Amino acid sequence: MLKRTHFNPSPLPYLLVTPQILITIIFFIWPASQAIFQSLLVEDAFGLKSEFVWLDNFIELFTDEIYFNSFGRTLLFSSLVAFLSLGTALLLAATADRIVRGATTYRTLLIWPYAVAPVVAGALWMFIFDPTLGIVAYMLEALGYDWNHRLNGNQAMALIIFAASWKQISYNFLFFLAGMQAIPKSLTEAAAIDGAGPAWRFWTIVFPLLSPTTFFLLVMNIVYAFFETFGIVHAVTKGGPAGATEILVYKVYNDGFIGLDLGGSAAQSVVLMAIVITLTVIQFRYIERKVEY
Amino acid sequence: MVENRPLTNFCSHAVLIFAIAIIAFPIWITFVAASHDAVRMTQTPLPLLPGDQFFINLKDTFTQGVGNAREQSVGLMLMNSLIMAMMIAVGKIIISLLSAFAIVYFRFPFRMGFFWMIFVTLMLPVEVRILPTFEVVANLGMLNNYWGLSIPLIASATATFMFRQVFLTVPDELLEAARIDGAGPMRFFKDILIPVSRTNIAALFVILFIYGWNQYLWPLLITTDKNMYTIVMGIKQMLEAAEESPEWHLIMMTTLLAMLPPIVVVVGMQKLFIKGLTETEK
Numbered sequence: 001m002l003k004r005t006h007f008n009p010s011p012l013p014y015l016l017v018t019p020q021i022l023i024t025i026i027f028f029i030w031p032a033s034q035a036i037f038q039s040l041l042v043e044d045a046f047g048l049k050s051e052f053v054w055l056d057n058f059i060e061l062f063t064d065e066i067y068f069n070s071f072g073r074t075l076l077f078s079s080l081v082a083f084l085s086l087g088t089a090l091l092l093a094a095t096a097d098r099i100v101r102g103a104t105t106y107r108t109l110l111i112w113p114y115a116v117a118p119v120v121a122g123a124l125w126m127f128i129f130d131p132t133l134g135i136v137a138y139m140l141e142a143l144g145y146d147w148n149h150r151l152n153g154n155q156a157m158a159l160i161i162f163a164a165s166w167k168q169i170s171y172n173f174l175f176f177l178a179g180m181q182a183i184p185k186s187l188t189e190a191a192a193i194d195g196a197g198p199a200w201r202f203w204t205i206v207f208p209l210l211s212p213t214t215f216f217l218l219v220m221n222i223v224y225a226f227f228e229t230f231g232i233v234h235a236v237t238k239g240g241p242a243g244a245t246e247i248l249v250y251k252v253y254n255d256g257f258i259g260l261d262l263g264g265s266a267a268q269s270v271v272l273m274a275i276v277i278t279l280t281v282i283q284f285r286y287i288e289r290k291v292e293y
Numbered sequence: 294m295v296e297n298r299p300l301t302n303f304c305s306h307a308v309l310i311f312a313i314a315i316i317a318f319p320i321w322i323t324f325v326a327a328s329h330d331a332v333r334m335t336q337t338p339l340p341l342l343p344g345d346q347f348f349i350n351l352k353d354t355f356t357q358g359v360g361n362a363r364e365q366s367v368g369l370m371l372m373n374s375l376i377m378a379m380m381i382a383v384g385k386i387i388i389s390l391l392s393a394f395a396i397v398y399f400r401f402p403f404r405m406g407f408f409w410m411i412f413v414t415l416m417l418p419v420e421v422r423i424l425p426t427f428e429v430v431a432n433l434g435m436l437n438n439y440w441g442l443s444i445p446l447i448a449s450a451t452a453t454f455m456f457r458q459v460f461l462t463v464p465d466e467l468l469e470a471a472r473i474d475g476a477g478p479m480r481f482f483k484d485i486l487i488p489v490s491r492t493n494i495a496a497l498f499v500i501l502f503i504y505g506w507n508q509y510l511w512p513l514l515i516t517t518d519k520n521m522y523t524i525v526m527g528i529k530q531m532l533e534a535a536e537e538s539p540e541w542h543l544i545m546m547t548t549l550l551a552m553l554p555p556i557v558v559v560v561g562m563q564k565l566f567i568k569g570l571t572e573t574e575k
Contacts, residue, residue: 031425
């Protein structure tokens with residue numbers, strides 16, 4: 001935590017942490033406490049006076065069917081994104097790990113979607129699936145499948161899942177590959193001498209040894225799907241059709257900035273904060289446990 | 294590789310090539326769309342092979358602008374994105390270096406309190422506190438300028454943690470030697486700590502540049518002045534306009550331009566990028 005030798009006491013360290021602490025207080029701690037405070041208030045229609053209502057906003061939130069549905073959709077969305085992108089990335093990392101020639105080239109070609117902004121990823125997928133012009137929509141139609149994500153809620157959901165997973169594959173791939181390269185070669189070699197084939201070796205040696213990486217990535221992917229996919233939803237579906245793709249982050253924005261329901265939006269913010277804090281705590285407990293090994 | 298299995302090797306290459314083809318498909322289509330003229334882009338099926346209008350579209354995108362966004366130039370939006378990304382990346386690195394230095398090399402009251410305050414920022418992504426943060430920024434008069442775009446995103450627990458980790462691995466002998474030679478804290482920081490953590494700074498810069506460039510929700514909230522739009526936001530405006538006048542060839546050209554800088558950074562500085570990614574997140 002602290003160096004054994006350090007500098008003599010002086011006011012200097014306070015000066016050094018000041019910029020970061022100021023920004024943290026002004027833009028993080030103050031707004032967060034405002035959100036918590038506001039979530040306990042109800043404002044009248046003109047925003048002139050507000051009334052303290054304790055947990056009414058939360059009760060309203062959790063008895064609201066629309067919010068409940070949005071919660072369910074978010075869970076579905078994030079588990080499918082995590083499953084799809086983790087599965088694909090694991091397969092690709094396992095194949096890239098056993099290749100000798102060209103591995104770096106493959107890696108280069110697989111990592112760049114990480115650099116694409118969510119909203120841009122949304123634009124790309126929206127374009128190829130555009131119901132009137134999109135090339136994939138056209139192919140699907142030729143196969144007899146009618147694609148229109150502007151009208152069909154399930155198709156809209158599928159589209160944002162594709163776009164979100166597509167962007168996340170590179171991230172997962174890099175971590176899986178790094179994890180696999182850290183596994184001692186002697187283990188797989190010993191198994192190979194005992195006659196285990198590549199697939200068997202993967203399931204009995206590589207996959208169990210990767211479990212810390214997999215767990216870490218699972219949490220990161222859920223965080224990603226919960227919070228960083230706002231741009232995709234906003235660009236592709238705007239939560240529609242009929243709220244079919246309204247995930248929680250989008251709803252906070254929509255209720256707060258478009259619907260101007262301050263108390264309700266603040267209560268939703270608080271719920272989201274609770275989710276992030278839970279996920280971060282889980283993540284850190286796991287890191288501590290790993291250190292003990 | 295453990296043993297030689299030609300068939301499995303062949304399959305591995307096939308799987309990877311197939312996956313790359315799928316992953317690259319959206320980008321290929323974007324590139325193709327950006328190289329055709331407006332008329333061709335309204336006829337189905339859309340082309341799968343590039344046309345010959347690429348440079349004409351490139352010129353048009355910069356000189357005419359696109360869709361509703363016609364009044365704001367693509368060049369200006371790219372510039373805004375660049376300034377915002379640079380301010381966020383450089384700002385985060387500077388304040389994290391300073392606070393990590395204070396936390397590792399000094400013993401002072403409330404040291405752990407400060408450490409936890411920084412840690413809290415890890416738990417509060419901008420998405421969960423948008424309304425109150427917006428109010429703070431509005432009250433400070435930081436709407437529609439570069440300060441408002443970058444400063445609220447500058448505090449970063451991950452960068453501080455990473456530098457703390459790096460500083461902890463710096464041998465104590467370096468500090469002792471510096472002190473014997475009469476160097477003060479800032480001298481030590483500038484002449485020894487910064488040079489030894491050079492690679493980490495560069496790796497972090499790559500990650501933070503991409504983070505800054507790709508910001509969307511925050512600029513969307515606090516910019517109403519067209520001259521402050523970033524390119525990532527601009528694309529959203531164009532998509533909305535596309536419902537009335539689909540100028541897909543120009544929209545896709547702008548999309549390519551918006552993707553290019555971060556992709557060049559990731560691919561060009563691959564080693565640093567991977568280092569930065571795996572070290573900040575763990």
